Amino acid sequence: MNTVxxxxxxxxxxxxxxxxxxxxxxxxxxxFGLLGPNGAGKTTTIRMxxxxxxxxxxxxxxxxxPMTEAKKNRIGYLPEERGLYTDIKLMDVILYLxxxxxxxxxxxxxxxxxxxxxxxxxxxxxxxxSALSRGMHQKAQFIVTVLxxxxxxxxxxxxxxxxPVNTELIKEMxxxxxxxxxxxxxxxHQMHQVEAMCDRIVLINRGEVVxxxxxxxxxxxxxxxxxxxxxxxxxxxxxxIIHAEQQNxxxxxxxxxxxxxxxxxxxxxxxxxxxxxxxxMALPSxxxxxxxxxxxxxxx
Numbered sequence: 001m002n003t004v005x006x007x008x009x010x011x012x013x014x015x016x017x018x019x020x021x022x023x024x025x026x027x028x029x030x031x032f033g034l035l036g037p038n039g040a041g042k043t044t045t046i047r048m049x050x051x052x053x054x055x056x057x058x059x060x061x062x063x064x065x066p067m068t069e070a071k072k073n074r075i076g077y078l079p080e081e082r083g084l085y086t087d088i089k090l091m092d093v094i095l096y097l098x099x100x101x102x103x104x105x106x107x108x109x110x111x112x113x114x115x116x117x118x119x120x121x122x123x124x125x126x127x128x129x130s131a132l133s134r135g136m137h138q139k140a141q142f143i144v145t146v147l148x149x150x151x152x153x154x155x156x157x158x159x160x161x162x163x164p165v166n167t168e169l170i171k172e173m174x175x176x177x178x179x180x181x182x183x184x185x186x187x188x189h190q191m192h193q194v195e196a197m198c199d200r201i202v203l204i205n206r207g208e209v210v211x212x213x214x215x216x217x218x219x220x221x222x223x224x225x226x227x228x229x230x231x232x233x234x235x236x237x238x239x240x241i242i243h244a245e246q247q248n249x250x251x252x253x254x255x256x257x258x259x260x261x262x263x264x265x266x267x268x269x270x271x272x273x274x275x276x277x278x279x280x281m282a283l284p285s286x287x288x289x290x291x292x293x294x295x296x297x298x299x300x
């Protein structure tokens with residue numbers, strides 16, 4: 001049984017079509033990337049999923065049926081905006097919000113201690129939230145999201161404000177929760193994290209699903225017009241390049257439709273200002289695919 005099923009859901013606010021006939025499903029034991037530019041309809045989709053908003057038309061199921069109060073306690077939601085009470089101590093905030101999810105105090109205290117120590121917040125447990133740094137706030141919100149051991153975890157920009165060490169720590173915790181059979185929905189603009197973590201993705205633009213599939217499948221679908229190249233030359237400024245990234249001396253170039261990789265190689269071989277050390281076909285990154293699809297939608 002799928003954890004989430006959305007079928008032909010639409011939502012309109014006045015004359016604005018926020019979401020238009022979107023459909024996808026999310027299975028247990030997978031990390032699902034809900035992607036899209038700002039204003040694409042991601043937040044509206046999440047709110048419909050959580051029964052905060054009702055779709056105008058369409059059908060949404062969680063855990064095999066409509067939302068109920070009991071099912072809400074099986075969900076953990078980390079919103080992009082921080083919303084913890086600033087004048088209350090960290091531990092008190094965690095325990096209060098845990099009680100709203102139906103947790104008994106003993107279990108909540110035990111789990112809170114484990115998470116606070118794991119995320120290096122234990123020594124700050126008696127500090128007011130207002131005294132904590134941005135990264136500490138983010139880790140505290142993550143604890144609140146997962147403390148009650150939810151079956152469906154929704155995280156919106158989960159790595160916002162975190163340094164690389166804490167980013168890796170949260171990442172490993174989410175991957176471990178996937179291994180436990182949790183369904184995880186991740187909404188983020190950090191495409192490298194999506195590539196590293198997500199099993200499947202859906203890309204929403206202008207309220208519509210414009211791309212869906214597993215990460216390897218999506219990358220293969222858009223392969224064939226990207227290359228990897230090392231050497232010296234004005235690779236990023238070539239007119240046939242629609243996106244260029246360089247990592248560890250290796251250029252990843254996405255080509256427009258006017259040229260093929262073989263034609264580009266022949267052209268570069270004739271240029272005196274170019275020296276090629278390595279040249280190969282490449283799978284495009286999700287970042288390139290995102291820019292390409294959203295860019296085409298904007299200009300169409």
